Each structure stands twice: as C-alpha cells, then as structure tokens.
Amino acid sequence: MRIDVLTLFPKMFEGFTSESLLGKAIDNKIVEINIINFRDYSTNKHHKVDDSPYGGGAGMVLSVEPVYNALISIDGYKKALKILVTPQGVTFSQEKAYELSNVEHIIILCGHYEGYDERIRDLFDLEISIGDYVLTGGEIAAMVLIDAITRLVPKVISKDESHLFDSFSNNLLEHPHYTRPSEFMGKKVPEVLISGNHKLIKEWRLKESIKRTKERRMDLYNKYRKESNDE
Numbered sequence: 260m261r262i263d264v265l266t267l268f269p270k271m272f273e274g275f276t277s278e279s280l281l282g283k284a285i286d287n288k289i290v291e292i293n294i295i296n297f298r299d300y301s302t303n304k305h306h307k308v309d310d311s312p313y314g315g316g317a318g319m320v321l322s323v324e325p326v327y328n329a330l331i332s333i334d335g336y337k338k339a340l341k342i343l344v345t346p347q348g349v350t351f352s353q354e355k356a357y358e359l360s361n362v363e364h365i366i367i368l369c370g371h372y373e374g375y376d377e378r379i380r381d382l383f384d385l386e387i388s389i390g391d392y393v394l395t396g397g398e399i400a401a402m403v404l405i406d407a408i409t410r411l412v413p414k415v416i417s418k419d420e421s422h423l424f425d426s427f428s429n430n431l432l433e434h435p436h437y438t439r440p441s442e443f444m445g446k447k448v449p450e451v452l453i454s455g456n457h458k459l460i461k462e463w464r465l466k467e468s469i470k471r472t473k474e475r476r477m478d479l480y481n482k483y484r485k486e487s488n489d490e
C-alpha cells in the first residue's frame with residue numbers, strides 16, 4: 260500500500276512514520292508513505308497557499324492551484340483514491356478503515372485555515388471527518404486514518420489475524436485483560452482465566468464483552484443484537 264500526504268506541516272509526520280508498528284511496516288516495505296509539502300508547488304513569489312475569501316469575512320481560504328499542482332505531480336494520481344480530511348466529511352469508522360485497507364494507493368490532503376476553496380473538493384473522491392470536534396488542521400486526522408488503515412494491511416500486525424478480535428470488528432467492546440501478578444493490592448485475577456479451561460475462558464470473555472458493551476455503548480450493543488440475530 261502507498262499513501263501520499265499533502266500537508267503544510269511535514270515535520271508533524273516525522274515521529275509518526277518512524278516509530279512503532281507503522282515505522283516497522285515502512286522499513287519492511289509493506290507500506291510506503293510520502294509526505295509532500297504542497298507549499299513547494301505554489302507558483303506565488305512568496306510561496307503563498309491561501310488568500311482572503313471572495314465576498315469578505317474573517318480568515319483565509321486554501322487556494323486551489325498549489326493543491327492541484329502538487330496532486331498532478333504524484334505518480335499515478337489519477338488512479339489513486341483521493342481523500343480530503345475535513346470536519347464536513349463522513350465520520351470515520353472501523354468499517355471504513357477495513358474498506359480503505361484494500362486500496363493500493365491513497366492520497367490525503369490536510370487542510371488548514373478557515374477552509375478549502377470549493378474547487379479543491381472537485382479534485383477529491385471522498386471527504387472524511389474523524390469526529391464532531393474541530394482541529395486546527397487536518398494532520399492529526401490524517402494520522403488517525405493512516406494508523407487505523409495500515410494496521411489492517413496484511414503482514415503489518417505480525418500475529419496475522421489479531422485485529423479480527425478488535426473492539427468494533429464484531430460490534431462488541433473487548434473483554435477485560437489481565438497479566439501478572441495474579442494478585443495486586445488485594446485485587447485478584449478472575450479464577451476462570453487461571454483455570455486453563457479454554458472453553459470456559461472463551462465463554463467468560465464473550466459474556467464480559469457483551470456486559471461491557473451494554474454498559475458503555477448501548478448503540479453498539481443494539482447493533483450487535485441485530486446483526487447476530489440476522490445470521
């Protein structure tokens with residue numbers, strides 16, 4: 260999988276692309292990430308990428324030309340899936356992450372300022388938001404997308420299928436986890452987990468998953484009930 264990111268703040272991606280799971284996936288050439296500063300594609304004398312809005316008003320608007328110039332400089336941009344991150348987009352989800360993990364080439368534009376020139380929207384296939392709050396720029400949102408998507412690419416997580424048990428992949432939150440010590444400040448690990456009885460452990464985990472989902476996320480629980488009855 261290849262992801263190109265168009266941003267005005269390339270340094271924000273340095274630690275993100277070099278550490279942890281993603282850093283390893285890049286080293287192992289399973290994922291390729293290119294960070295492109297689209298200010299370099301401004302033809303303006305002062306490398307300006309924004310301007311004041313037609314019709315007046317506060318704030319600045321991202322101009323279409325530098326974005327267009329940067330976009331067409333990317334090898335294979337026509338075939339790539341082009342994503343705009345914006346609070347006006349469809350809300351990101353685990354389901355969307357699965358869908359996007361099958362795409363060979365993704366381009367993401369991170370916006371700043373008050374907004375995008377509307378004609379930028381026409382250059383992109385999809386608009387995604389990461390939730391109902393406003394960030395100062397799209398970089399963190401793009402990182403959220405990249406993290407959630409790339410960990411689902413085959414071979415990125417070494418225990419190949421461990422993501423199949425993630426919260427959300429079956430509309431349930433995960434069951435509680437424990438590791439050593441078996442007792443901490445009087446709090447003991449549930450007996451069943453030490454029993455070695457795999458069938459009982461599996462039943463306990465499912466029961467706890469359901470209980471936790473019901474307590475914390477009624478919306479997910481209802482989805483779980485509906486979808487497990489449909490099967």
Ligand code: 6GU
Binds near residue numbers: 346387392
């Ligand atoms: Cl994608 N961008 C910005 N700037 N703010 C957001 C967002 C994106 N998603 C939620 N808030």
